[in-house]
Amino acid sequence: MRAIVVRKFGATPEVADMPMPEPGPGTVRVQLAAAGVNPFDQRMATGFLNDTLPHDFPMILGVDGAGAIDSLGSGVHRFAVGDRVVGKFRTPPAGHGSFAEYAVVPEDATLVPIPAGVPTAAAAALPTAGGTAQDLVDATGIRPGQTVLIVGATGGVGSFLVQLANIAGAHVIATARGAGADRMTRLGAAETVDYTAGPIGDQLAARYPDGIDILFDLVSPPTALTTLTALVRGGGTVYSTIGSADEDVLRARDIKGGNLESTARAPELARLLQRVADGDLVVPIDATVPLAEGPAVIGASGARGKTVLTI
Numbered sequence: 001m002r003a004i005v006v007r008k009f010g011a012t013p014e015v016a017d018m019p020m021p022e023p024g025p026g027t028v029r030v031q032l033a034a035a036g037v038n039p040f041d042q043r044m045a046t047g048f049l050n051d052t053l054p055h056d057f058p059m060i061l062g063v064d065g066a067g068a069i070d071s072l073g074s075g076v077h078r079f080a081v082g083d084r085v086v087g088k089f090r091t092p093p094a095g096h097g098s099f100a101e102y103a104v105v106p107e108d109a110t111l112v113p114i115p116a117g118v119p120t121a122a123a124a125a126l127p128t129a130g131g132t133a134q135d136l137v138d139a140t141g142i143r144p145g146q147t148v149l150i151v152g153a154t155g156g157v158g159s160f161l162v163q164l165a166n167i168a169g170a171h172v173i174a175t176a177r178g179a180g181a182d183r184m185t186r187l188g189a190a191e192t193v194d195y196t197a198g199p200i201g202d203q204l205a206a207r208y209p210d211g212i213d214i215l216f217d218l219v220s221p222p223t224a225l226t227t228l229t230a231l232v233r234g235g236g237t238v239y240s241t242i243g244s245a246d247e248d249v250l251r252a253r254d255i256k257g258g259n260l261e262s263t264a265r266a267p268e269l270a271r272l273l274q275r276v277a278d279g280d281l282v283v284p285i286d287a288t289v290p291l292a293e294g295p296a297v298i299g300a301s302g303a304r305g306k307t308v309l310t311i
Protein backbone atom coordinates (compact mmCIF):
# COMPACT_ATOMS: atom_id res chain seq x y z
CA MET A 1 0.00 0.00 0.00
CA ARG A 2 1.06 3.60 -0.51
CA ALA A 3 1.90 5.72 2.53
CA ILE A 4 3.79 8.87 3.47
CA VAL A 5 6.80 7.97 5.59
CA VAL A 6 10.02 9.27 7.02
CA ARG A 7 12.89 6.82 7.17
CA LYS A 8 14.53 8.51 10.18
CA PHE A 9 13.84 11.51 12.42
CA GLY A 10 14.31 14.75 10.51
CA ALA A 11 14.15 13.11 7.07
CA THR A 12 11.98 14.61 4.33
CA PRO A 13 8.58 12.88 4.12
CA GLU A 14 8.19 10.72 1.01
CA VAL A 15 5.60 8.45 -0.60
CA ALA A 16 6.61 4.80 -0.21
CA ASP A 17 5.25 1.31 -0.71
CA MET A 18 4.57 -0.26 2.68
CA PRO A 19 3.29 -3.70 3.75
CA MET A 20 -0.47 -4.04 4.21
CA PRO A 21 -1.21 -3.98 7.98
CA GLU A 22 -3.19 -6.91 9.38
CA PRO A 23 -5.66 -6.44 12.25
CA GLY A 24 -4.91 -8.37 15.44
CA PRO A 25 -7.25 -9.18 18.33
CA GLY A 26 -9.42 -6.23 19.33
CA THR A 27 -8.32 -4.09 16.38
CA VAL A 28 -9.90 -3.00 13.10
CA ARG A 29 -8.37 -2.14 9.74
CA VAL A 30 -9.61 1.06 8.13
CA GLN A 31 -9.37 1.71 4.40
CA LEU A 32 -8.62 5.41 4.59
CA ALA A 33 -10.25 7.85 2.18
CA ALA A 34 -9.05 11.11 3.74
CA ALA A 35 -6.53 12.29 6.34
CA GLY A 36 -6.33 15.66 8.08
CA VAL A 37 -2.92 17.39 8.24
CA ASN A 38 -1.78 19.02 11.51
CA PRO A 39 1.41 20.77 12.68
CA PHE A 40 1.83 17.74 14.98
CA ASP A 41 2.66 15.53 11.95
CA GLN A 42 5.80 17.49 11.17
CA ARG A 43 6.80 17.48 14.83
CA MET A 44 6.39 13.69 14.93
CA ALA A 45 8.65 13.45 11.88
CA THR A 46 11.35 15.44 13.65
CA GLY A 47 11.21 13.13 16.66
CA PHE A 48 9.77 15.33 19.39
CA LEU A 49 8.18 12.26 21.04
CA ASN A 50 11.36 10.19 20.79
CA ASP A 51 11.79 10.11 24.58
CA THR A 52 8.13 9.34 25.20
CA LEU A 53 7.11 6.66 22.69
CA PRO A 54 8.66 3.75 20.80
CA HIS A 55 8.76 4.46 17.03
CA ASP A 56 8.73 2.06 14.07
CA PHE A 57 10.58 2.99 10.85
CA PRO A 58 9.84 3.72 8.09
CA MET A 59 7.41 5.79 10.17
CA ILE A 60 4.02 6.32 8.53
CA LEU A 61 2.92 9.83 9.46
CA GLY A 62 -0.56 11.18 10.16
CA VAL A 63 -2.91 11.14 13.12
CA ASP A 64 -6.34 12.15 11.82
CA GLY A 65 -8.02 9.85 9.32
CA ALA A 66 -11.40 8.74 8.01
CA GLY A 67 -12.61 5.93 5.79
CA ALA A 68 -14.41 2.60 6.02
CA ILE A 69 -13.69 -0.47 8.14
CA ASP A 70 -12.48 -3.17 5.79
CA SER A 71 -11.36 -5.96 8.14
CA LEU A 72 -11.92 -6.95 11.77
CA GLY A 73 -9.56 -8.65 14.22
CA SER A 74 -10.90 -11.31 16.55
CA GLY A 75 -13.13 -10.19 19.40
CA VAL A 76 -14.21 -6.89 17.81
CA HIS A 77 -17.82 -6.12 18.64
CA ARG A 78 -18.26 -2.34 18.32
CA PHE A 79 -17.76 -2.08 14.55
CA ALA A 80 -18.68 -3.98 11.39
CA VAL A 81 -17.03 -4.17 7.98
CA GLY A 82 -18.22 -1.23 5.87
CA ASP A 83 -18.83 1.20 8.76
CA ARG A 84 -17.72 4.74 7.90
CA VAL A 85 -15.44 5.90 10.73
CA VAL A 86 -13.12 8.72 11.74
CA GLY A 87 -10.47 8.74 14.40
CA LYS A 88 -6.94 9.28 15.64
CA PHE A 89 -4.37 6.81 14.38
CA ARG A 90 -1.69 7.26 17.02
CA THR A 91 -1.60 4.08 19.06
CA PRO A 92 1.97 3.19 20.16
CA PRO A 93 4.37 2.28 18.71
CA ALA A 94 4.33 5.49 16.63
CA GLY A 95 4.70 5.04 12.90
CA HIS A 96 1.42 3.46 11.82
CA GLY A 97 -0.46 6.64 11.01
CA SER A 98 -3.26 7.83 8.76
CA PHE A 99 -1.27 9.04 5.72
CA ALA A 100 -1.72 5.60 4.16
CA GLU A 101 -4.22 3.55 2.23
CA TYR A 102 -4.87 1.34 5.28
CA ALA A 103 -4.26 1.61 9.02
CA VAL A 104 -5.03 -0.60 12.00
CA VAL A 105 -6.32 0.73 15.33
CA PRO A 106 -7.81 -0.81 18.50
CA GLU A 107 -11.59 -0.66 18.42
CA ASP A 108 -11.48 1.26 21.71
CA ALA A 109 -9.12 3.93 20.32
CA THR A 110 -10.53 7.34 19.39
CA LEU A 111 -12.66 5.92 16.59
CA VAL A 112 -16.30 6.83 16.00
CA PRO A 113 -18.91 6.36 13.28
CA ILE A 114 -19.40 9.24 10.84
CA PRO A 115 -23.02 10.43 10.87
CA ALA A 116 -24.94 10.33 7.59
CA GLY A 117 -24.60 13.62 5.77
CA VAL A 118 -21.07 14.38 6.99
CA PRO A 119 -18.58 13.96 4.12
CA THR A 120 -15.62 11.70 4.87
CA ALA A 121 -13.12 14.49 4.08
CA ALA A 122 -14.87 16.85 6.52
CA ALA A 123 -14.77 14.19 9.23
CA ALA A 124 -11.03 13.66 8.63
CA ALA A 125 -10.38 17.35 9.34
CA LEU A 126 -11.92 17.22 12.81
CA PRO A 127 -10.14 15.02 15.36
CA THR A 128 -7.03 16.95 16.42
CA ALA A 129 -7.95 20.55 15.62
CA GLY A 130 -11.64 20.29 16.45
CA GLY A 131 -10.93 18.25 19.56
CA THR A 132 -8.41 20.80 20.82
CA ALA A 133 -10.87 23.64 20.23
CA GLN A 134 -13.55 21.68 22.09
CA ASP A 135 -11.13 21.01 24.97
CA LEU A 136 -10.30 24.73 25.26
CA VAL A 137 -13.97 25.70 25.40
CA ASP A 138 -14.78 22.92 27.90
CA ALA A 139 -11.80 23.77 30.15
CA THR A 140 -12.79 27.44 30.27
CA GLY A 141 -16.54 27.23 30.73
CA ILE A 142 -17.23 30.34 28.62
CA ARG A 143 -20.23 32.38 29.79
CA PRO A 144 -22.38 34.33 27.32
CA GLY A 145 -21.13 37.85 26.73
CA GLN A 146 -17.52 37.19 27.74
CA THR A 147 -14.82 38.64 25.51
CA VAL A 148 -12.53 35.99 24.01
CA LEU A 149 -9.37 36.85 22.08
CA ILE A 150 -8.08 34.04 19.84
CA VAL A 151 -4.50 34.49 18.64
CA GLY A 152 -3.68 32.25 15.67
CA ALA A 153 -7.38 32.06 14.83
CA THR A 154 -7.03 31.51 11.07
CA GLY A 155 -5.54 27.99 11.24
CA GLY A 156 -7.03 24.60 11.99
CA VAL A 157 -7.65 24.85 15.74
CA GLY A 158 -8.60 28.52 15.51
CA SER A 159 -11.16 28.07 12.75
CA PHE A 160 -13.06 25.62 14.95
CA LEU A 161 -12.46 27.61 18.13
CA VAL A 162 -13.93 30.82 16.71
CA GLN A 163 -17.12 28.92 15.94
CA LEU A 164 -17.35 27.04 19.25
CA ALA A 165 -16.66 30.18 21.32
CA ASN A 166 -19.32 32.01 19.32
CA ILE A 167 -21.80 29.17 19.90
CA ALA A 168 -21.02 29.46 23.65
CA GLY A 169 -22.15 33.09 23.44
CA ALA A 170 -18.76 34.81 23.58
CA HIS A 171 -17.82 38.09 21.91
CA VAL A 172 -15.02 36.67 19.78
CA ILE A 173 -12.00 38.73 18.69
CA ALA A 174 -9.93 36.81 16.11
CA THR A 175 -6.48 37.62 14.78
CA ALA A 176 -6.33 37.61 10.98
CA ARG A 177 -4.50 39.30 8.18
CA GLY A 178 -5.70 40.21 4.70
CA ALA A 179 -8.62 38.20 3.37
CA GLY A 180 -8.52 36.05 6.49
CA ALA A 181 -10.53 38.71 8.33
CA ASP A 182 -13.69 38.16 6.29
CA ARG A 183 -13.40 34.41 6.76
CA MET A 184 -13.16 34.86 10.54
CA THR A 185 -16.25 37.09 10.53
CA ARG A 186 -18.20 34.48 8.57
CA LEU A 187 -17.20 31.82 11.12
CA GLY A 188 -18.53 33.93 13.99
CA ALA A 189 -15.89 36.49 15.03
CA ALA A 190 -17.44 39.75 16.22
CA GLU A 191 -14.15 41.60 15.60
CA THR A 192 -10.83 40.90 13.93
CA VAL A 193 -7.41 42.30 14.68
CA ASP A 194 -4.58 42.33 12.12
CA TYR A 195 -1.46 41.23 13.98
CA THR A 196 0.72 42.58 11.14
CA ALA A 197 -0.67 46.13 11.59
CA GLY A 198 0.97 46.63 15.01
CA PRO A 199 1.11 44.95 18.41
CA ILE A 200 -2.21 43.28 19.27
CA GLY A 201 -2.00 44.59 22.83
CA ASP A 202 -1.76 48.20 21.62
CA GLN A 203 -4.67 47.72 19.21
CA LEU A 204 -6.97 46.22 21.85
CA ALA A 205 -5.99 48.05 25.05
CA ALA A 206 -7.90 51.18 24.05
CA ARG A 207 -10.96 49.19 22.97
CA TYR A 208 -11.02 47.17 26.22
CA PRO A 209 -9.82 49.44 29.05
CA ASP A 210 -11.22 47.00 31.67
CA GLY A 211 -9.54 44.04 30.00
CA ILE A 212 -10.82 40.99 28.16
CA ASP A 213 -12.07 37.82 29.86
CA ILE A 214 -10.30 35.03 27.99
CA LEU A 215 -7.19 34.63 25.83
CA PHE A 216 -6.73 31.48 23.76
CA ASP A 217 -3.26 31.65 22.24
CA LEU A 218 -2.28 29.07 19.62
CA VAL A 219 0.96 30.60 18.33
CA SER A 220 2.78 33.03 20.65
CA PRO A 221 6.12 32.14 22.26
CA PRO A 222 6.43 32.80 26.03
CA THR A 223 7.50 36.46 25.92
CA ALA A 224 4.77 37.44 23.47
CA LEU A 225 2.21 35.52 25.53
CA THR A 226 3.24 37.42 28.67
CA THR A 227 2.70 40.70 26.82
CA LEU A 228 -0.74 39.61 25.61
CA THR A 229 -1.70 38.35 29.07
CA ALA A 230 -1.66 41.99 30.23
CA LEU A 231 -4.89 42.39 28.25
CA VAL A 232 -6.71 39.85 30.46
CA ARG A 233 -8.49 41.13 33.55
CA GLY A 234 -7.98 39.54 36.99
CA GLY A 235 -10.22 36.50 37.35
CA GLY A 236 -9.94 35.81 33.60
CA THR A 237 -8.45 32.83 31.76
CA VAL A 238 -5.41 32.30 29.51
CA TYR A 239 -4.59 29.09 27.66
CA SER A 240 -1.63 28.36 25.39
CA THR A 241 -1.64 25.26 23.15
CA ILE A 242 2.13 25.43 22.58
CA GLY A 243 3.38 25.37 26.17
CA SER A 244 4.10 29.11 26.43
CA ALA A 245 2.19 29.82 29.64
CA ASP A 246 3.95 30.24 33.00
CA GLU A 247 1.24 29.06 35.36
CA ASP A 248 2.90 30.66 38.44
CA VAL A 249 2.84 34.05 36.70
CA LEU A 250 -0.82 33.57 35.75
CA ARG A 251 -1.82 32.63 39.30
CA ALA A 252 0.04 35.65 40.71
CA ARG A 253 -2.28 37.79 38.58
CA ASP A 254 -5.39 35.77 39.60
CA ILE A 255 -5.70 34.30 36.08
CA LYS A 256 -6.89 30.76 35.48
CA GLY A 257 -5.75 28.38 32.73
CA GLY A 258 -2.21 27.51 31.65
CA ASN A 259 -0.86 25.11 29.04
CA LEU A 260 -3.49 22.89 27.49
CA GLU A 261 -2.65 19.44 26.16
CA SER A 262 -5.65 18.11 24.30
CA THR A 263 -7.19 14.97 25.75
CA ALA A 264 -10.11 14.84 23.31
CA ARG A 265 -11.19 11.29 22.57
CA ALA A 266 -14.24 9.57 21.13
CA PRO A 267 -16.92 11.46 23.14
CA GLU A 268 -15.63 14.89 22.10
CA LEU A 269 -15.21 13.77 18.49
CA ALA A 270 -18.75 12.39 18.44
CA ARG A 271 -20.09 15.71 19.78
CA LEU A 272 -18.23 17.64 17.07
CA LEU A 273 -19.50 15.32 14.34
CA GLN A 274 -23.06 15.79 15.57
CA ARG A 275 -22.65 19.57 15.43
CA VAL A 276 -21.43 19.24 11.84
CA ALA A 277 -24.34 16.92 10.98
CA ASP A 278 -26.76 19.44 12.55
CA GLY A 279 -25.28 22.28 10.49
CA ASP A 280 -24.01 24.17 13.57
CA LEU A 281 -20.29 23.72 12.86
CA VAL A 282 -18.57 24.37 9.54
CA VAL A 283 -15.52 22.28 8.69
CA PRO A 284 -13.12 24.86 7.26
CA ILE A 285 -11.28 22.89 4.58
CA ASP A 286 -8.85 25.16 2.75
CA ALA A 287 -7.23 22.58 0.50
CA THR A 288 -7.63 18.95 -0.50
CA VAL A 289 -4.42 17.39 -1.77
CA PRO A 290 -3.84 13.90 -3.21
CA LEU A 291 -1.72 11.58 -1.04
CA ALA A 292 1.01 11.63 -3.70
CA GLU A 293 1.43 15.39 -3.17
CA GLY A 294 1.12 15.16 0.61
CA PRO A 295 4.84 15.47 1.44
CA ALA A 296 4.78 19.08 0.19
CA VAL A 297 2.07 20.18 2.62
CA ILE A 298 3.35 18.51 5.80
CA GLY A 299 4.79 21.27 7.97
CA ALA A 300 3.60 24.07 5.64
CA SER A 301 2.89 27.42 7.31
CA GLY A 302 0.17 30.02 6.73
CA ALA A 303 -2.79 27.66 7.22
CA ARG A 304 -6.25 28.93 6.25
CA GLY A 305 -8.34 26.34 8.06
CA LYS A 306 -7.58 22.70 7.34
CA THR A 307 -5.66 20.80 4.67
CA VAL A 308 -6.95 17.30 3.97
CA LEU A 309 -5.18 14.54 2.01
CA THR A 310 -7.40 12.47 -0.28
CA ILE A 311 -6.34 8.85 -0.46
Ligand SMILES: NC(=O)c1ccc[n+]([C@@H]2O[C@H](COP(=O)([O-])OP(=O)(O)OC[C@H]3O[C@@H](n4cnc5c(N)ncnc54)[C@H](OP(=O)(O)O)[C@@H]3O)[C@@H](O)[C@H]2O)c1
Pocket residue numbers: 038039040128129132151152153154155156157158175176177195218219241242260261262263301302303304305
Ligand atom coordinates in the same frame (compact mmCIF):
# COMPACT_ATOMS: atom_id res chain seq x y z
N1 LIG B 1 -1.40 21.22 22.95
C1 LIG B 1 -2.15 20.50 22.15
O1 LIG B 1 -2.78 19.50 22.55
C2 LIG B 1 -2.28 20.95 20.72
C3 LIG B 1 -3.28 20.41 19.90
C4 LIG B 1 -3.42 20.90 18.60
C5 LIG B 1 -2.53 21.87 18.13
N2 LIG B 1 -1.54 22.32 18.94
C6 LIG B 1 -0.60 23.36 18.49
O2 LIG B 1 -1.35 24.57 18.37
C7 LIG B 1 -0.79 25.35 17.30
C8 LIG B 1 -1.93 25.72 16.33
O3 LIG B 1 -2.40 24.53 15.69
P1 LIG B 1 -3.18 24.63 14.32
O4 LIG B 1 -3.47 23.25 13.89
O5 LIG B 1 -4.27 25.60 14.42
O6 LIG B 1 -2.02 25.26 13.38
P2 LIG B 1 -2.17 25.90 11.93
O7 LIG B 1 -3.34 25.28 11.25
O8 LIG B 1 -0.82 25.86 11.31
O9 LIG B 1 -2.59 27.43 12.21
C9 LIG B 1 -1.77 28.40 12.78
C10 LIG B 1 -2.32 29.75 12.32
O10 LIG B 1 -1.71 30.82 13.05
C11 LIG B 1 -1.46 31.90 12.16
N3 LIG B 1 -0.36 32.69 12.73
C12 LIG B 1 0.97 32.45 12.64
N4 LIG B 1 1.66 33.37 13.36
C13 LIG B 1 0.75 34.18 13.93
C14 LIG B 1 0.83 35.31 14.78
N5 LIG B 1 2.01 35.79 15.22
N6 LIG B 1 -0.30 35.91 15.19
C15 LIG B 1 -1.51 35.43 14.79
N7 LIG B 1 -1.66 34.38 13.96
C16 LIG B 1 -0.54 33.75 13.53
C17 LIG B 1 -1.13 31.22 10.85
O11 LIG B 1 -1.41 31.99 9.69
P3 LIG B 1 -0.48 33.17 9.15
O12 LIG B 1 0.93 32.74 9.41
O13 LIG B 1 -0.78 33.32 7.70
O14 LIG B 1 -0.95 34.35 9.93
C18 LIG B 1 -2.10 30.04 10.85
O15 LIG B 1 -3.33 30.39 10.26
C19 LIG B 1 0.29 24.48 16.65
O16 LIG B 1 1.55 24.86 17.16
C20 LIG B 1 -0.03 23.07 17.11
O17 LIG B 1 1.10 22.25 17.16
C21 LIG B 1 -1.39 21.89 20.22
